[in-house]
Amino acid sequence: MGHQQLYWSHPRKFGQGSRSCRVCSNRHGLIRKYGLNMCRQCFRQYAKDIGFIKVRGPRRRHSPAGRRTCGPRL
Template identity: 50%
Template sequence: MNETKLKSLSKTDKELKRARKCKFCGTQRGLIRKYNLYICRRCFKDYATELGFKKLD
């Protein structure tokens, strides 16, 4: 069992649901909520590679 990790994940999930804003720059414009990313289009483009998304073009 790993209770510490479970609590940490649970807390993060709640914070993300409350925030409704980009977790990198804090903007609410162009927010992508798909896949529970909660980041804006601009940051998605910048962080896509780091987050494990491959560029399509």
């Protein structure tokens, strides 16, 4: 059995080795939610084209240093 017969011969049905990005074939940082199957870098590049928009929540105001925001003020 030569190298060509043994290289990548183990079946990849489960786990990280069985999945890759549909755009660049990268196996790291894969987003599988909603069937995207894209790495995070490609997702950032194509998010607008796919139809994703950024939604910013309400901005929280940080209390000044040394002030307690919970409980009665003494």
